[in-house]
Amino acid sequence: MLEEHRLDPAVHDCATFDCGVSALNDYLSRFATQHRRRGVSQTYVLVDPAAPSLVLGYHTLSAAQIDAAELTDTDRKRLPRYPIPCFRMGRLACRADRQGQGLGQVLIGCAVERCLKAREEVASFALVVDAKDGGAKAFYEHYGFTPCIDRPLTLYLPLGR
Numbered sequence: 001m002l003e004e005h006r007l008d009p010a011v012h013d014c015a016t017f018d019c020g021v022s023a024l025n026d027y028l029s030r031f032a033t034q035h036r037r038r039g040v041s042q043t044y045v046l047v048d049p050a051a052p053s054l055v056l057g058y059h060t061l062s063a064a065q066i067d068a069a070e071l072t073d074t075d076r077k078r079l080p081r082y083p084i085p086c087f088r089m090g091r092l093a094c095r096a097d098r099q100g101q102g103l104g105q106v107l108i109g110c111a112v113e114r115c116l117k118a119r120e121e122v123a124s125f126a127l128v129v130d131a132k133d134g135g136a137k138a139f140y141e142h143y144g145f146t147p148c149i150d151r152p153l154t155l156y157l158p159l160g161r
């Protein structure tokens, strides 16, 4: 059974991670630890406990906000007009040689679970993602994310009703 852990550079081998997108590889090996220290984003990795240093995939979470005007009519009607608190999954990636095996789905599930736990302490309306292209957008829509009005590559998933 795979496990999701907070990134620990002393344990997790970030240098060999390859998802096929160099910006996402570089982020893990060069910026993730620094960003955690500076409060920019928290990185979580997916590993097999039988090979705990091998990063199979990762996602990042940060606090965020979204303009109510960017939400669908139905969501907007239920919310105040000032910026709405959210969480942002800024990055999501799986090893290229393990793509298409359901790891992306596992990572989204882990991220949503963390957000649900966190919103018990600090309110948040939705999990927001920025899709890097139309393919990533379709992937997120497959999981129920809704594109923002006028910003179709930014999508959100309400965390409760």
Ligand SMILES: CC(C)(COP(=O)(O)OP(=O)(O)OC[C@H]1O[C@@H](n2cnc3c(N)ncnc32)[C@H](O)[C@@H]1OP(=O)(O)O)[C@@H](O)C(=O)NCCC(=O)NCCS
Binding pocket: 019, 020, 021, 024, 091, 092, 093, 094, 095, 098, 099, 100, 101, 102, 103, 104, 105, 106, 130, 131, 132, 133, 135, 136, 138, 139, 142
């Ligand atoms: C995007 C990414 C994280 C998806 O992870 P993955 O492990 O390959 O995807 P999964 O195997 O979990 O796919 C789960 C489901 O999403 C669907 N899916 C995958 N890619 C899709 C796409 N482009 N459009 C629509 N659905 C898609 C799959 O068909 C599958 O559906 P099913 O369970 O009904 O069969 C992975 O491909 C990746 O790391 N890509 C490179 C980095 C990247 O593009 N990150 C996104 C940045 S915004």
